[in-house]
Amino acid sequence: MKILLCSLCLLMASGSLMAGSKVIATGGATTVEGNSGGGIVPWATINGYSSSDEWSVNTFAGRVGVDDFTLDSVGIGASFNNQWELSFARQKFTLDTIGGELRQDILGIKYKIAGELLYSGMPQISLGAQFKKNRDFALPAAVGAGDDSGYELYLAASKVFFDAIAGRNLLLNATVRSTDAHQAGLLGFGGAGVSHKLMFESSAVLLLNYNLALGTEFKQKPNQLGFADEQHWRDVFAAWFINKNASVVLGYVDLGDIAGLTEQTGFYLSVEGTW
Amino acid sequence: MVKYLLFVTTLVLTACQHHPEASLYQRLGGETGVENIVDGVLSGIEHDSSIVHHFADTDIPRFRRLLIEQFCELAGGPCKYTGASMQESHTGFQITQAHFDALVNHLISAMQQQQVPIEAQNEFLAMLAPMYKDVVYR
């Protein structure tokens, strides 16, 4: 939490430092996995504000606090040419009631293959890959996960529709992800009878003005670990793009049942800096 | 009953005439509004070292007049655009996505400066955004 507050203060104080040419908010926010998107769904957007031939870097820190668990994520990323995005995130999932923690690292890469979020009739389409590695595997192994690392591939399509609802712009996103992860990888990967499954994720975001947006997301989950059911994730959020250097996302999340503990809902807060 | 309905209908219709749905041109501020927006964009370009070089040989007063005509016509105002097509006028300049983004930023600042309502800004951006393909990398 302290890190969150300090980074926010630093960012607000930094004013408008070097930033790329892209229009504000078009780099999206940063998900808990470190890539550009909403809070839990990666979009086709490329993080930061680097347009053609420009570079940008970003960093974020986020916390999801639900009834019996806390997920802290921090990460850094770099983007080039509004086409390539590289990201690294470190997650710490604290089992507040059960005791203990599950940590994992996520390395991500995304490549825009077609379309322009704002300017083309067809959506912007990007292909992404994530490599995830558990840093704590005793618990995942004990409950049936076969592997302490896994990869995920996803295809995302995003488009901004100008003047869509009450004169406001609307961003719609659909993502298909191939994964064999349990609880997004926090409970490991693979195992007996577990295969890569295609999962659907989506987001809808209404841009109230250039700086404020309201969104909602859905993330389908494979539920392939026998020991306890996992459920689809949902959230609603408000994002404040203060300027091209700083943004804050506040959300309400529903993570369903986790490790046998039911109805995990709570808050989500994330701050991001981009240069 | 019929008389009453007619009376109400007449009232409603006259009320509509008194409050016509303002055209986009009006919501951009009419003639002065569009002129101010174009001047805002021009001043943005002039102070932007990433794109100003494209205009080194441009006849600025003519460019200004054509932009005003074009914006006015697009927004449904009483003007006729007399310039060249977007494809013709932007070919050979090697305009990139970053240049286009920069211009969109200047247009947005100009409209904000002019206090154009966000709905009108978005409606106008919706008309300009598809011109991307005719302007960049030609």
Ligand code: HEM
């Ligand atoms: C090296 C490039 C440029 C130089 C040295 C320059 C210089 C100037 C100067 C000295 C004036 C004031 C003239 C006066 O008040 O009569 C002026 C006005 C103006 N310039 Fe430029 N300019 C340059 C490029 C441009 C470009 C690229 C644009 C637009 C695309 C532009 C748009 C304008 C406009 C619209 C005015 C009139 C401002 C007004 O009416 O208030 N200029 N410029």
Ligand code: HEM
């Ligand atoms: C939707 C976006 C744009 C619109 C509506 C637009 C509109 C126009 C118009 C009406 C003209 C005058 C055409 C003529 O001379 O007959 C023009 C010329 C020009 N535009 Fe654009 N433009 C756009 C984007 C851009 C961008 C992104 C750049 C580069 C940064 C650019 C650079 C130029 C230049 C250099 C000229 C002058 C060409 C010359 O001197 O002959 N335009 N534009």
